[in-house]
Amino acid sequence: MNKQIIFSLPVKDLDKSKAFFAALGFSFNAQYSGENAAYMNIVDGSIHAMLMTEPFFASFIDKPVIRATDGNEVIICLSCESREELDSLIARASAAGARIPHPPEDHGFMYDQGFEDLDGHLWNLVWTEAQA
The missing domain is CATH 3.10.180.10 (2,3-Dihydroxybiphenyl 1,2-Dioxygenase, domain 1)
Structure with a gap:
Protein backbone atom coordinates (compact mmCIF):
# COMPACT_ATOMS: atom_id res chain seq x y z
CA MET A 1 0.00 0.00 0.00
CA ASN A 2 1.18 3.49 -0.85
CA LYS A 3 1.68 5.53 2.35
CA GLN A 4 -0.05 8.91 2.34
CA ILE A 5 -0.19 11.97 4.53
CA ILE A 6 -3.69 13.35 5.01
CA PHE A 7 -4.21 16.24 7.40
CA SER A 8 -7.44 18.01 8.26
CA LEU A 9 -7.89 21.77 8.51
CA PRO A 10 -10.93 23.62 9.84
CA VAL A 11 -12.17 26.37 7.50
CA LYS A 12 -14.74 29.09 7.97
CA ASP A 13 -16.12 29.05 4.40
CA LEU A 14 -15.52 25.84 2.44
CA ASP A 15 -16.32 27.33 -0.98
CA LYS A 16 -13.95 30.28 -0.46
CA SER A 17 -11.20 27.96 0.77
CA LYS A 18 -11.64 25.67 -2.22
CA ALA A 19 -11.43 28.64 -4.59
CA PHE A 20 -8.32 29.91 -2.79
CA PHE A 21 -6.45 26.61 -3.06
CA ALA A 22 -7.67 25.99 -6.62
CA ALA A 23 -6.04 29.34 -7.51
CA LEU A 24 -2.76 27.86 -6.24
CA GLY A 25 -3.19 24.88 -8.57
CA PHE A 26 -4.40 22.26 -6.07
CA SER A 27 -7.16 19.92 -7.20
CA PHE A 28 -10.01 18.27 -5.33
CA ASN A 29 -11.32 14.71 -5.32
CA ALA A 30 -15.13 14.85 -5.49
CA GLN A 31 -15.40 11.20 -4.42
CA TYR A 32 -14.20 12.13 -0.91
CA SER A 33 -15.79 15.58 -0.74
CA GLY A 34 -19.21 16.86 0.21
CA GLU A 35 -20.97 19.90 1.65
CA ASN A 36 -18.90 19.80 4.86
CA ALA A 37 -15.48 18.77 3.56
CA ALA A 38 -13.28 18.84 0.48
CA TYR A 39 -10.45 16.38 -0.17
CA MET A 40 -7.58 18.42 -1.61
CA ASN A 41 -4.72 16.85 -3.56
CA ILE A 42 -1.45 18.59 -2.78
CA VAL A 43 0.97 15.99 -4.13
CA ASP A 44 -0.96 13.39 -6.11
CA GLY A 45 -0.86 10.00 -4.48
CA SER A 46 0.95 11.05 -1.32
CA ILE A 47 -0.06 14.31 0.37
CA HIS A 48 -3.63 15.53 0.82
CA ALA A 49 -5.60 17.87 3.04
CA MET A 50 -9.18 17.51 4.12
CA LEU A 51 -10.67 20.99 4.34
CA MET A 52 -13.54 20.77 6.83
CA THR A 53 -16.13 23.28 7.90
CA GLU A 54 -15.49 24.27 11.50
CA PRO A 55 -18.61 22.49 12.87
CA PHE A 56 -17.73 19.30 10.97
CA PHE A 57 -14.11 19.47 12.17
CA ALA A 58 -15.37 19.95 15.74
CA SER A 59 -17.39 16.74 15.49
CA PHE A 60 -14.12 14.74 15.36
CA ILE A 61 -12.52 16.21 18.48
CA ASP A 62 -13.38 16.70 22.15
CA LYS A 63 -11.67 20.09 22.47
CA PRO A 64 -12.60 23.50 21.09
CA VAL A 65 -11.57 24.41 17.56
CA ILE A 66 -8.88 27.06 17.81
Whole structure:
Protein backbone atom coordinates (compact mmCIF):
# COMPACT_ATOMS: atom_id res chain seq x y z
CA MET A 1 0.00 0.00 0.00
CA ASN A 2 1.18 3.49 -0.85
CA LYS A 3 1.68 5.53 2.35
CA GLN A 4 -0.05 8.91 2.34
CA ILE A 5 -0.19 11.97 4.53
CA ILE A 6 -3.69 13.35 5.01
CA PHE A 7 -4.21 16.24 7.40
CA SER A 8 -7.44 18.01 8.26
CA LEU A 9 -7.89 21.77 8.51
CA PRO A 10 -10.93 23.62 9.84
CA VAL A 11 -12.17 26.37 7.50
CA LYS A 12 -14.74 29.09 7.97
CA ASP A 13 -16.12 29.05 4.40
CA LEU A 14 -15.52 25.84 2.44
CA ASP A 15 -16.32 27.33 -0.98
CA LYS A 16 -13.95 30.28 -0.46
CA SER A 17 -11.20 27.96 0.77
CA LYS A 18 -11.64 25.67 -2.22
CA ALA A 19 -11.43 28.64 -4.59
CA PHE A 20 -8.32 29.91 -2.79
CA PHE A 21 -6.45 26.61 -3.06
CA ALA A 22 -7.67 25.99 -6.62
CA ALA A 23 -6.04 29.34 -7.51
CA LEU A 24 -2.76 27.86 -6.24
CA GLY A 25 -3.19 24.88 -8.57
CA PHE A 26 -4.40 22.26 -6.07
CA SER A 27 -7.16 19.92 -7.20
CA PHE A 28 -10.01 18.27 -5.33
CA ASN A 29 -11.32 14.71 -5.32
CA ALA A 30 -15.13 14.85 -5.49
CA GLN A 31 -15.40 11.20 -4.42
CA TYR A 32 -14.20 12.13 -0.91
CA SER A 33 -15.79 15.58 -0.74
CA GLY A 34 -19.21 16.86 0.21
CA GLU A 35 -20.97 19.90 1.65
CA ASN A 36 -18.90 19.80 4.86
CA ALA A 37 -15.48 18.77 3.56
CA ALA A 38 -13.28 18.84 0.48
CA TYR A 39 -10.45 16.38 -0.17
CA MET A 40 -7.58 18.42 -1.61
CA ASN A 41 -4.72 16.85 -3.56
CA ILE A 42 -1.45 18.59 -2.78
CA VAL A 43 0.97 15.99 -4.13
CA ASP A 44 -0.96 13.39 -6.11
CA GLY A 45 -0.86 10.00 -4.48
CA SER A 46 0.95 11.05 -1.32
CA ILE A 47 -0.06 14.31 0.37
CA HIS A 48 -3.63 15.53 0.82
CA ALA A 49 -5.60 17.87 3.04
CA MET A 50 -9.18 17.51 4.12
CA LEU A 51 -10.67 20.99 4.34
CA MET A 52 -13.54 20.77 6.83
CA THR A 53 -16.13 23.28 7.90
CA GLU A 54 -15.49 24.27 11.50
CA PRO A 55 -18.61 22.49 12.87
CA PHE A 56 -17.73 19.30 10.97
CA PHE A 57 -14.11 19.47 12.17
CA ALA A 58 -15.37 19.95 15.74
CA SER A 59 -17.39 16.74 15.49
CA PHE A 60 -14.12 14.74 15.36
CA ILE A 61 -12.52 16.21 18.48
CA ASP A 62 -13.38 16.70 22.15
CA LYS A 63 -11.67 20.09 22.47
CA PRO A 64 -12.60 23.50 21.09
CA VAL A 65 -11.57 24.41 17.56
CA ILE A 66 -8.88 27.06 17.81
CA ARG A 67 -8.93 29.67 15.09
CA ALA A 68 -5.56 29.78 13.39
CA THR A 69 -5.92 33.56 13.06
CA ASP A 70 -5.58 33.74 16.88
CA GLY A 71 -2.58 31.42 17.30
CA ASN A 72 -0.75 28.64 15.50
CA GLU A 73 0.41 25.20 16.44
CA VAL A 74 1.89 24.01 13.14
CA ILE A 75 3.41 25.35 9.95
CA ILE A 76 2.72 23.21 6.90
CA CYS A 77 5.89 23.11 4.81
CA LEU A 78 5.91 22.11 1.14
CA SER A 79 9.01 21.68 -0.98
CA CYS A 80 9.20 23.27 -4.41
CA GLU A 81 11.19 22.12 -7.42
CA SER A 82 12.59 25.60 -8.14
CA ARG A 83 12.76 29.16 -6.88
CA GLU A 84 10.47 30.09 -9.74
CA GLU A 85 7.82 27.59 -8.63
CA LEU A 86 8.04 28.96 -5.09
CA ASP A 87 7.73 32.58 -6.25
CA SER A 88 4.81 31.65 -8.51
CA LEU A 89 2.93 29.92 -5.67
CA ILE A 90 3.49 32.92 -3.36
CA ALA A 91 2.26 35.30 -6.07
CA ARG A 92 -0.86 33.18 -6.68
CA ALA A 93 -1.52 32.87 -2.95
CA SER A 94 -1.22 36.64 -2.53
CA ALA A 95 -3.52 37.29 -5.49
CA ALA A 96 -6.07 34.86 -4.02
CA GLY A 97 -6.13 36.71 -0.68
CA ALA A 98 -3.29 35.22 1.38
CA ARG A 99 -1.32 37.29 3.85
CA ILE A 100 2.41 37.19 3.22
CA PRO A 101 4.02 37.55 6.68
CA HIS A 102 7.64 38.04 5.59
CA PRO A 103 9.79 38.50 2.48
CA PRO A 104 11.58 35.52 0.93
CA GLU A 105 14.66 34.29 2.75
CA ASP A 106 17.62 33.39 0.54
CA HIS A 107 20.28 31.26 2.23
CA GLY A 108 22.08 30.40 -1.01
CA PHE A 109 21.50 26.65 -0.90
CA MET A 110 17.94 27.17 0.41
CA TYR A 111 15.20 29.64 -0.47
CA ASP A 112 11.89 29.93 1.40
CA GLN A 113 8.84 32.07 1.97
CA GLY A 114 5.45 31.50 3.51
CA PHE A 115 1.85 32.60 3.40
CA GLU A 116 -1.17 32.56 5.67
CA ASP A 117 -4.30 31.16 4.03
CA LEU A 118 -7.81 32.60 4.40
CA ASP A 119 -8.31 30.83 7.75
CA GLY A 120 -4.92 31.74 9.22
CA HIS A 121 -3.16 28.41 8.60
CA LEU A 122 0.56 28.94 7.95
CA TRP A 123 2.16 27.41 4.88
CA ASN A 124 5.89 27.59 4.19
CA LEU A 125 7.37 26.89 0.77
CA VAL A 126 11.00 25.86 0.48
CA TRP A 127 13.44 25.12 -2.33
CA THR A 128 16.84 23.56 -1.68
CA GLU A 129 19.68 22.72 -4.03
CA ALA A 130 19.77 19.02 -4.86
CA GLN A 131 23.17 18.47 -3.25
CA ALA A 132 22.09 20.27 -0.06
